[in-house]
Amino acid sequence: MANSQYQYVKNFERENFLLPETYIVVRVDGRGFHRFSKFYNFEKPNDVRALNVINKAAEGVFRSVQDIFMAYGDSDEYSFAFDRSSNLFERREAKLVSTVVSTFTAHYISAWASQFDEPLKPEHLPTFDGRAVCYPNLKVLRDYFAWRQVDCHINNLYNTTFWTLVLKGGLSTQEAEQRLCGTLSSDKNEILFSEFGINYNNESEMFKKGTTIVWEEPLVGTGQSGEEPSARQVQRMAKKRSKIALQLLHVDIIRDQFWGRFGPNLA
Amino acid sequence: MANSQYQYVKNFERENFLLPETYIVVRVDGRGFHRFSKFYNFEKPNDVRALNVINKAAEGVFRSVQDIFMAYGDSDEYSFAFDRSSNLFERREAKLVSTVVSTFTAHYISAWASQFDEPLKPEHLPTFDGRAVCYPNLKVLRDYFAWRQVDCHINNLYNTTFWTLVLKGGLSTQEAEQRLCGTLSSDKNEILFSEFGINYNNESEMFKKGTTIVWEEPLVGTGQSGEEPSARQVQRMAKKRSKIALQLLHVDIIRDQFWGRFGPNLA
Amino acid sequence: MANSQYQYVKNFERENFLLPETYIVVRVDGRGFHRFSKFYNFEKPNDVRALNVINKAAEGVFRSVQDIFMAYGDSDEYSFAFDRSSNLFERREAKLVSTVVSTFTAHYISAWASQFDEPLKPEHLPTFDGRAVCYPNLKVLRDYFAWRQVDCHINNLYNTTFWTLVLKGGLSTQEAEQRLCGTLSSDKNEILFSEFGINYNNESEMFKKGTTIVWEEPLVGTGQSGEEPSARQVQRMAKKRSKIALQLLHVDIIRDQFWGRFGPNLA
Amino acid sequence: MANSQYQYVKNFERENFLLPETYIVVRVDGRGFHRFSKFYNFEKPNDVRALNVINKAAEGVFRSVQDIFMAYGDSDEYSFAFDRSSNLFERREAKLVSTVVSTFTAHYISAWASQFDEPLKPEHLPTFDGRAVCYPNLKVLRDYFAWRQVDCHINNLYNTTFWTLVLKGGLSTQEAEQRLCGTLSSDKNEILFSEFGINYNNESEMFKKGTTIVWEEPLVGTGQSGEEPSARQVQRMAKKRSKIALQLLHVDIIRDQFWGRFGPNLA
Secondary structure, three states: OOOOOOHHHHHHOOOOEOOOOOEEEEEEEEOOHHHHHHHOOOOOOOOHHHHHHHHHHHHHHHHHOOOEEEEEEEOOEEEEEEOOOOOHHHHEHHHHHHHHHHHHHHHHHHHHOOOOOOOOOOOOOOOEEEEEEEEOOHHHHHHHHHHHHHHHHHHHHHHHHHHHHHHOOOOOHHHHHHHHOOOOHHHHHHHHHHHHOOOHHHOOHHHHHOEEEEEOOOOOOOOOOOOOOOHHHHHHHHHHHHHOOEEEEOOOOOOHHHHHHHOOOOO | OOOOOOHHHHHHOOOOEOOOOOEEEEEEEEOOHHHHHHHOOOOOOOOHHHHHHHHHHHHHHHHHOOOEEEEEEEOOEEEEEEOOOOOHHHHEHHHHHHHHHHHHHHHHHHHHOOOOOOOOOOOOOOOEEEEEEEEOOHHHHHHHHHHHHHHHHHHHHHHHHHHHHHHOOOOOHHHHHHHHOOOOHHHHHHHHHHHHOOOHHHOOHHHHHOEEEEEOOOOOOOOOOOOOOOHHHHHHHHHHHHHOOEEEEOOOOOOHHHHHHHOOOOO | OOOOOOHHHHHHOOOOEOOOOOEEEEEEEEOOHHHHHHHOOOOOOOOHHHHHHHHHHHHHHHHHOOOEEEEEEEOOEEEEEEOOOOOHHHHEHHHHHHHHHHHHHHHHHHHHOOOOOOOOOHHHOOOEEEEEEEEOOHHHHHHHHHHHHHHHHHHHHHHHHHHHHHHOOOOOHHHHHHHHOOOOHHHHHHHHHHHHOOOHHHOOHHHHHOEEEEEOOOOOOOOOOOOOOOHHHHHHHHHHHHHOOEEEEOOOOOOHHHHHHHOOOOO | OOOOOOHHHHHHOOOOEOOOOOEEEEEEEEOOHHHHHHHOOOOOOOOHHHHHHHHHHHHHHHHHOOOEEEEEEEOOEEEEEEOOOOOHHHHEHHHHHHHHHHHHHHHHHHHHOOOOOOOOOOOOOOOEEEEEEEEOOHHHHHHHHHHHHHHHHHHHHHHHHHHHHHHOOOOOHHHHHHHHOOOOHHHHHHHHHHHHOOOHHHOOHHHHHOEEEEEOOOOOOOOOOOOOOOHHHHHHHHHHHHHOOEEEEOOOOOOHHHHHHHOOOOO
């Protein structure tokens, strides 16, 4: 074969096979979304349209990539958890991460026009990076998602208070920053309530809790064969999935209740 | 900090820092492009519009991601070579691969409408996967690109003959496959010439040689500091880059001539 | 500092931090022990002296390296299981493997003279290689040890029958090999019993089951701080350990009974 | 096969194949040698017997492990450089590191009695850890060895001055430490010369430069086949090697001269 003299370069490729029987989480993060959100005039502190777009991107991943049982996201990030027994792409890290990130990016762009009037400009396209992490048991997996949801809460309380001080209180962004420096959660709640009559508890659940995606009914028989599925299998699976509804929840995923209903089958 | 009890989950993250002083190549591959190209009726054996789109996607990566000095692609794949001394993202594999793949995907979709009348459908979006490979010296890097270009040649000669037999020769795809089974390059050239009056050498250079992208003039001072560049630096670099032209070449990248002119500065 | 111009070479070092909260198993294997055992005239099929030596080597590792709760070995191999929560050497793979292998080698050589009259020759020293594997939960850890113990059983039944055919039955090694080709366990038991009056069940438990090492009483407070322990801590720990007895068991480690008594505390 | 139900645990094993066409360096370090050298009353600042032992350990590795072309060591550490094209153990990191460390440990213990009257005690055995690092070109490989030799020089000048102050100057170790705090090389040279009449340049080359080991004549045809060599091949190679002399040099390995004579063949 004419190509054989060069094929040795394939020997330089290295695969990282993620440890079996662990929960793989792929987290996708917006790149430079501070600038991106400014450029497209996202509303502050939360832009419902942007959250709708990113939720649709996550739904796209959920439906296109096998073996995901749960996703959680807020702001410009999303985390996808794979079945502990998944053997998708033989658990090759680069393949898993790049496939999720590419699919996420494609659906984000595809969903944009449904929410924003201003079209995306080629010089200001949304892009994301990603990483995969293995969690060896349900406790640490739950703690991972708790970490993300507490982070969402902390950021949202800060941003809500910050932008209320700026937009309703007339402070400059610098003044608002100084005002909040060193404050506790209780202080921020107090500022919102006593100065602006805002009860933070009444804010949108999507803003406060982020968005969790699960299947309406569990999917069985998803490909754990380790083989890359054939084109036909992919189509059949896609068809099957397109009929099963996804649930977008804005609920507490720290306490037991959520996991009792939607957690992975540990049998 | 309220979040601290869960933050330990970050300890499960693992980074693969790619070996310094090696050439990093990130290769991006279309996922399921056989089906994708069928769905959007790509012309056979080569669709100039699709190649224009993928070349624009590669240009987008070239301009947005630092430290790339060369890219080569054909069909539904593209390879990007980084400066040997690049310290982009501290050479973290997942970050490098996911950033390139996401940027590539975004620009592919963004460029679509300039070449195709039919808009992309949400159920049939183009997605890509990617991988990074380290090549420790210029010889193996050159052999890597030679491997890809020979592969392009082999595939294109096969596809050109196959589709000529089908479209002009009236064979079914199965008959064409059987006809070509076991043939050498010389046989395929002969079929094209004697049966269809086609001299393969006169085919489009882009089809035969693929597309190589290099800077019109070398960029100096691109970020090798290991720090993720600030928003301002990214903007300044982007502006600088947007003024420097890229060259899209369809030339032999196996022999010395190309590397003498466009190869990395080894000083 | 005079050395600073070269210190950049440290940046080429890569650490593999083994996934937290998984059971690390380091397995040590004899290198070229077929030749080694021949050179020193090990008795066939089992040499009690050699097993005593390797068991002492394992005890040496057990006492010198922190956070090991169980070891299992037979023939020329030994596996050491670390506490799931161990942070020894920050879980750096090369450090863990090399330390265990070096300590094992040192104690093997040190124990030799207590069992063998013939001293070790510099051209024929015992050496070992090693590897670390992570097992994410108790089920797979148990299956790992079951795998090793079944392997011990299969090999020992084969070797016992093989060497009985040779030493008592007068067959050549080649004839014995042919005789056993394709036989089942039941066949081998039958050969031993009907031809040589040997009931395999009455063979030494150490030969049939291998050797399992556990602490007489559980050690608490072993270093999980991630810091390399200070010289003083190491000494104190060594003193403490030197007083606690180790148990060498030759028991079934596949069934529940062993794990109920000696398995890791899962609290 | 009776063992098959458990064999899946092998899927948890991960191999790190070190990047081809790079120089692999395995560095071995004494574990707790401060305590070890105290226990066996090593002479200060340098114990010729201990250096003879460690040099013999390195020779043992050099002769037993294939594809090493150079070693360098001082104090309680040694570095072994493998041919760039070596495919020993398929370049599997754990196998390479553990084999070198085990062989080193075995030969260290084996050589002990030739230099020390006091035999090794089982509670105070010498052990080592190890790591492998890949260097992609000759420049960084040379800088690696320069780093180690400069380190040897800095430590030896310090230790020589420190122990002269203690042993001949009558200072306590604490006083000597304070005296040297913040001193430059020139200061230490001056202390040695003006206070004790010692010209550091006249100290033993082995102390000042460490020990470099190379083959007397280059070995050809060492196994780069990627296969683990057969017992017969190992024996033949060992025999061949046992006839070729090793050179132990105490020379500058920073400047070009050494590399011109003993550096790897780059053809």
